Amino acid sequence: MKPEAVLTPELHPGALMRIGQEVGSWSFTLKLGLLLLSAIVFMAVFAPWVAPFDPELQDFDVILVPPNLTHLFGTDNLGRDIFSRVIYGARLDLSAGFIMTYVPMVYGVLIGAYAGYRGGWVDAVVGSITNMAIAFPFLVMIIVVVAVIGPGINAIYISVFLLAWTMYARLSRAEMMVERAKDYMLAAKVLGYPTRIIVLRHGLPNTIGSSVVFSTSDFILNILLLSGLSFIGLGIQPPTPEWGAMIADGKEFILQAWWICTMPGFAVVLTGTALSLIGDGLARRLGTRQGSAG
Amino acid sequence: MLVVRYVIARVLHTLPVLLGVTLFTFLAIQFVPGDPIRIMTRGHVSDAEVAAIYDRLGMNRPLAVQYGSFIAKAATGDLGESIIQHAPVAELVGEKVAPTLWLLGIGTFFSILLALPLALLSAAWPDSLFDHTVRTASMVGFAMPPFWIGLLLILGFGLQLGWVPISGYGDDVLGHVTHLILPGLTIAFFLAPILIQSLRASLLDALDADHIEVARARGVPEWRIYFKHALRNALLPTLTVLSVNISWLVSGAVVVESVFALPGLGSLLIRSVGYRDYPLIQGLALIFALIVVAVNLTADLCYGIVDRRVLRVAA
Amino acid sequence: MSGSGYLLEVEDLSVSFGSRDGTVLANDGVSLRLRAGETLGIVGESGSGKSVLCRAILGLAKGKVTARRIAFDGRNIDEMSPAERQKLRGSGIAMVFQSPMSSIDPVWTIGDQLVETVRLHKPISRRQARIEAAALLDRVGIAASVRRLDDYAHQWSGGMLQRAVIALALAGNPRLILADEPTTALDVTIQDQILALLMSLQRETGMAMIIVSHDLSVIAETVDRVAVMYAGRIVEVADVRDLFQAPQHPYTAGLFASIVGGAGQDRMLTPIPGQPPDLQNLPPGCAFAPRCPRVRQDCLRSVPRIDATAALGNACLFPLGEPLVEERQS
Numbered sequence: 001m002k003p004e005a006v007l008t009p010e011l012h013p014g015a016l017m018r019i020g021q022e023v024g025s026w027s028f029t030l031k032l033g034l035l036l037l038s039a040i041v042f043m044a045v046f047a048p049w050v051a052p053f054d055p056e057l058q059d060f061d062v063i064l065v066p067p068n069l070t071h072l073f074g075t076d077n078l079g080r081d082i083f084s085r086v087i088y089g090a091r092l093d094l095s096a097g098f099i100m101t102y103v104p105m106v107y108g109v110l111i112g113a114y115a116g117y118r119g120g121w122v123d124a125v126v127g128s129i130t131n132m133a134i135a136f137p138f139l140v141m142i143i144v145v146v147a148v149i150g151p152g153i154n155a156i157y158i159s160v161f162l163l164a165w166t167m168y169a170r171l172s173r174a175e176m177m178v179e180r181a182k183d184y185m186l187a188a189k190v191l192g193y194p195t196r197i198i199v200l201r202h203g204l205p206n207t208i209g210s211s212v213v214f215s216t217s218d219f220i221l222n223i224l225l226l227s228g229l230s231f232i233g234l235g236i237q238p239p240t241p242e243w244g245a246m247i248a249d250g251k252e253f254i255l256q257a258w259w260i261c262t263m264p265g266f267a268v269v270l271t272g273t274a275l276s277l278i279g280d281g282l283a284r285r286l287g288t289r290q291g292s293a294g
Numbered sequence: 295m296l297v298v299r300y301v302i303a304r305v306l307h308t309l310p311v312l313l314g315v316t317l318f319t320f321l322a323i324q325f326v327p328g329d330p331i332r333i334m335t336r337g338h339v340s341d342a343e344v345a346a347i348y349d350r351l352g353m354n355r356p357l358a359v360q361y362g363s364f365i366a367k368a369a370t371g372d373l374g375e376s377i378i379q380h381a382p383v384a385e386l387v388g389e390k391v392a393p394t395l396w397l398l399g400i401g402t403f404f405s406i407l408l409a410l411p412l413a414l415l416s417a418a419w420p421d422s423l424f425d426h427t428v429r430t431a432s433m434v435g436f437a438m439p440p441f442w443i444g445l446l447l448i449l450g451f452g453l454q455l456g457w458v459p460i461s462g463y464g465d466d467v468l469g470h471v472t473h474l475i476l477p478g479l480t481i482a483f484f485l486a487p488i489l490i491q492s493l494r495a496s497l498l499d500a501l502d503a504d505h506i507e508v509a510r511a512r513g514v515p516e517w518r519i520y521f522k523h524a525l526r527n528a529l530l531p532t533l534t535v536l537s538v539n540i541s542w543l544v545s546g547a548v549v550v551e552s553v554f555a556l557p558g559l560g561s562l563l564i565r566s567v568g569y570r571d572y573p574l575i576q577g578l579a580l581i582f583a584l585i586v587v588a589v590n591l592t593a594d595l596c597y598g599i600v601d602r603r604v605l606r607v608a609a
Numbered sequence: 610m611s612g613s614g615y616l617l618e619v620e621d622l623s624v625s626f627g628s629r630d631g632t633v634l635a636n637d638g639v640s641l642r643l644r645a646g647e648t649l650g651i652v653g654e655s656g657s658g659k660s661v662l663c664r665a666i667l668g669l670a671k672g673k674v675t676a677r678r679i680a681f682d683g684r685n686i687d688e689m690s691p692a693e694r695q696k697l698r699g700s701g702i703a704m705v706f707q708s709p710m711s712s713i714d715p716v717w718t719i720g721d722q723l724v725e726t727v728r729l730h731k732p733i734s735r736r737q738a739r740i741e742a743a744a745l746l747d748r749v750g751i752a753a754s755v756r757r758l759d760d761y762a763h764q765w766s767g768g769m770l771q772r773a774v775i776a777l778a779l780a781g782n783p784r785l786i787l788a789d790e791p792t793t794a795l796d797v798t799i800q801d802q803i804l805a806l807l808m809s810l811q812r813e814t815g816m817a818m819i820i821v822s823h824d825l826s827v828i829a830e831t832v833d834r835v836a837v838m839y840a841g842r843i844v845e846v847a848d849v850r851d852l853f854q855a856p857q858h859p860y861t862a863g864l865f866a867s868i869v870g871g872a873g874q875d876r877m878l879t880p881i882p883g884q885p886p887d888l889q890n891l892p893p894g895c896a897f898a899p900r901c902p903r904v905r906q907d908c909l910r911s912v913p914r915i916d917a918t919a920a921l922g923n924a925c926l927f928p929l930g931e932p933l934v935e936e937r938q939s
Contacts, residue, residue, distance in 0.1 A: 128310060131307075131310075134541070135311045135540070135541060135583070135586050136315055136586070137545055139544075139545030139546075139548050140545065140548065140578070141318065141579075143563055143567055143575075144319050144323075147323075147570065147572070147575050148322050149327070220436065220437055224439050225545070227439050227441075228439060228441060228549045231439075231441045232548075232549060232552045233564075234564070243439075247439070247445065254445060255449070258449060261445050264442075265438070265442035268439050268442065270437075272434075272438070273433055273434050273437050275437070277433070503711065504708060504711035505711060505712055505713055505714045507706070508704075508706055508713070509714070510698065511669060511698055512703070512729070512778075512780070513696065513697075513698040513729050514725065514729065516695075523717070526716045527716055601716050602761050603761070603763045
């Protein structure tokens with residue numbers, strides 16, 4: 001092992017083999033979930049190339065056509081291709097869901113870890129705030145914000161950024177309170193490491209497990225939240241394709257053209273299942289009890 | 295007595311939540327761009343009348359005073375007055391609260407009805423085909439949007455088969471129940487997976503406990519070990535999970551009300567947004583928080599009944 | 610009633626656990642016998658297989674159990690149906706476990722569990738059973754027993770809980786009690802009380818008792834005969850006094866030399882050299898050979914077994930009682 005190899009980390013065969021071993025140890029559940037999710041993400045990212053039609057292109061010659069080889073998911077009452085709209089909808093739901101989940105997770109985990117480590121009044125304050133916020137009926141809060149600033153994705157972002165971090169803070173705090181009594185943490189403290197380093201470099205990697213697993217469930221819930229809000233008309237506005245809004249559009253045609261409502265729903269279910277599989281696989285891999293629902 | 299102290303402690307714990315929600319709503323409304331009264335009245339009134347309304351509602355006073363006054367009045371049941379509908383908020387809410395409560399009740403009932411046997415059987419034969427099927431179905435069910443399930447149920451059972459009514463609320467108790475079958479099932483699809491996963495996991499955990507082995511050594515038959523000892527111990531973590539998810543249950547109920555055209559608080563809320571009826575929105579937010587808090591309290595009390603250890607830590 | 614006169618007969622019992630890394634042989638060809646009213650101690654370090662042995666006798670072992678014979682009162686336990694075995698537990702053989710704090714279901718009252726056990730083995734009413742439950746608590750030394758029936762486990766101390774566990778074990782009037790490390794989790798002062806309680810109950814009821822412990826002092830005070838276990842095998846069985854004064858197996862001698870008070874007051878403690886045995890890869894021949902100061906070539910190839918029908922014996926080719934050939938010559 002040359003000293004240079006330590007100072008300038010490069011991807012050498014040993015590292016690749018270790019990565020290969022790590023991936024090999026993943027359960028079937030985890031791999032299946034990742035595969036599914038990657039496929040969906042791929043289609044979303046490359047939507048302009050994958051989607052056969054322009055999602056907003058209206059063609060009155062082909063309205064309310066059932067699924068066939070040209071229009072895999074059929075068309076809606078304005079002649080728009082549902083398949084393309086679903087793919088474009090994935091862009092919105094996935095990206096919004098991602099932001100809604102992982103942005104609050106970042107500062108939520110940090111706040112929780114710090115509060116859990118410090119204890120005292122910081123912990124008491126954070127603890128009461130999180131306990132309060134978790135009991136808020138979330139959708140109601142978002143609707144209140146919508147009432148103030150109007151429908152659209154911004155209302156959702158504002159509410160989520162204000163409130164969603166609390167669940168992560170709670171999880172991270174609980175884990176940190178267990179972790180801080182462990183010997184390696186006490187050793188770091190005795191050695192004079194600043195709190196910042198102890199919490200970030202040593203405590204955090206070991207307390208992040210349940211938050212990561214929960215994030216997959218949270219992702220699903222956030223997609224459901226966004227689509228639900230759009231369904232009742234307070235979220236994404238037409239004509240932008242979004243799964244929930246599309247389901248709402250199809251509501252009045254449910255008898256003659258069931259595919260308008262049903263297809264976007266399948267997309268949500270598929271994405272959600274993929275995320276659940278990942279969550280379960282991660283839970284097993286990380287050794288935490290808390291898997292996603294199912 | 296320990297029990298009384300526990301109950302009082304749990305009730306006191308609910309106050310911060312109620313205050314938090316009302317504060318959030320109150321402050322949020324302050325951020326309405328433009329003039330809220332003008333928005334609400336849509337310019338149908340003159341400037342002088344707008345000023346008079348401001349005075350009457352006391353909206354020229356400092357924020358803290360306004361908030362304090364709202365809380366004080368709310369405590370006595372006065373939630374203000376809806377500008378749009380010219381009626382006390384409390385009255386409007388009162389008319390619509392019943393369907394929502396029915397929905398929540400029937401939804402929870404169906405969820406438990408579905409989740410309990412499935413979780414019990416899954417945990418009795420872990421890793422069996424049945425277990426894997428249940429867990430996969432749970433996973434998929436959790437990912438289904440409630441409004442989507444609702445529509446599918448309407449399509450299937452309501453329109454194609456015509457077995458049950460698909461919208462509205464019915465006129466008498468029997469009517470309520472039949473009208474709430476599909477909405478209740480919709481909620482169950484969403485809540486049951488959470489319950490199943492939690493109950494199954496806690497049953498497996500409970501079965502691992504030392505005292506279970508001791509019970510076997512005492513000669514207690516397997517079925518009684520399962521239903522009497524393991525189950526009761528497993529209910530506790532599941533109750534906690536249920537508590538945490540109550541707010542999602544309520545959120546789901548709002549959407550379900552929209553799908554099935556139920557005349558409940560959810561529909562009222564959605565409409566009040568359209569009208570920018572801020573006093574009504576404020577009152578509704580409080581009521582929703584109250585519902586969540588009440589359910590949580592019930593769960594806490596049940597917890598105290600099932601496991602006496604909890605009563606000690608009442609502080 | 611059996612013809613052989615033995616209450617418990619275990620012949621050639623083996624218990625193995627399979628795992629991803631291999632099979633662990635927790636018990637290897639264990640044999641022992643007990644008469645009614647006798648007390649036997651089982652001594653060994655952790656991992657010696659003594660707890661597994663108790664569970665295997667009761668039919669609660671989690672691994673694969675094979676035996677030529679496990680008989681209680683003449684009836685073969687291993688041939689019984691699960692229902693019959695369950696009937697036997699609590700009424701024929703009862704067990705006292707190691708950690709009293711977790712042995713009692715926390716969400717039911719102590720009285721409830723006592724009543725449950727009593728009624729399992731006797732068809733009487735709840736009221737009757739409650740009276741019996743209170744009497745049981747009295748017998749184990751818990752005052753104000755009737756009021757105490759409605760207490761929960763979290764309200765009692767470790768010592769009181771262990772008494773309750775003993776009461777639960779007595780509830781079915783068993784003829785044999787297996788006590789697995791009954792005092793290990795308790796304070797030293799309480800340990801004596803519990804042991805004294807067990808002894809007086811044993812005298813009073815005439816039931817047989819097997820006490821398992823890693824603590825030689827516990828064994829010394831309570832039993833008539835002792836079996837020493839190592840690596841899942843019984844290596845020596847002797848009357849308690851003989852064992853302490855003249856241990857035959859080198860491992861037993863090593864045990865005494867390594868504990869406080871065992872080697873005499875002024876001598877230094879001599880730990881047994883080497884590593885504890887790897888139960889997945891036991892060497893052929895004697896399991897103690899790698900660490901034995903008296904080891905010879907033969908030891909690595911074969912090891913004697915204590916005869917199942919013998920009450921005493923040792924599993925050593927060169928026991929301490931017989932001087933080694935070389936020593937005689939020097």
